[in-house]
Amino acid sequence: MKKIFGQAFDSLDETAQAVLGIVYRQNHFSNEPNVSAKQAAFTLWHERNGPPGDIQQFDSFYRKVRNLFNKLEKLGFVSKVDGTHGYKLRENYLEDQLAI
Numbered sequence: 742m743k744k745i746f747g748q749a750f751d752s753l754d755e756t757a758q759a760v761l762g763i764v765y766r767q768n769h770f771s772n773e774p775n776v777s778a779k780q781a782a783f784t785l786w787h788e789r790n791g792p793p794g795d796i797q798q799f800d801s802f803y804r805k806v807r808n809l810f811n812k813l814e815k816l817g818f819v820s821k822v823d824g825t826h827g828y829k830l831r832e833n834y835l836e837d838q839l840a841i
Contacts, residue, residue: 745832748805749816749818756785761813761819762781763776763781763784767780774827775822775828776829778828782803783813810828817830817837820828
């Protein structure tokens with residue numbers, strides 16, 4: 742991830758870094774390369790051993806992940822794929838930052 746995003750990756754909190762890791766894995770190793778915020782939330786919830794069946798706690802966590810996707814998109818780390826609920830990494834992030 743540091744190769745793609747450089748020092749900007751270090752400035753993100755742990756959950757944002759984990760979200761980018763999930764997007765990377767989905768983009769590179771899945772038959773369906775785009776990942777939605779809900780898919781990422783389910784994956785993180787499972788990886789972090791979130792309590793199964795606790796709908797309210799998951800819903801709160803999902804809103805946090807959804808908010809992170811909005812921030813990551815605004816900062817240029819990910820981009821929304823037109824016509825889907827999915828996102829992909831902006832792997833030309835460093836090139837774009839140098840052009841500014």
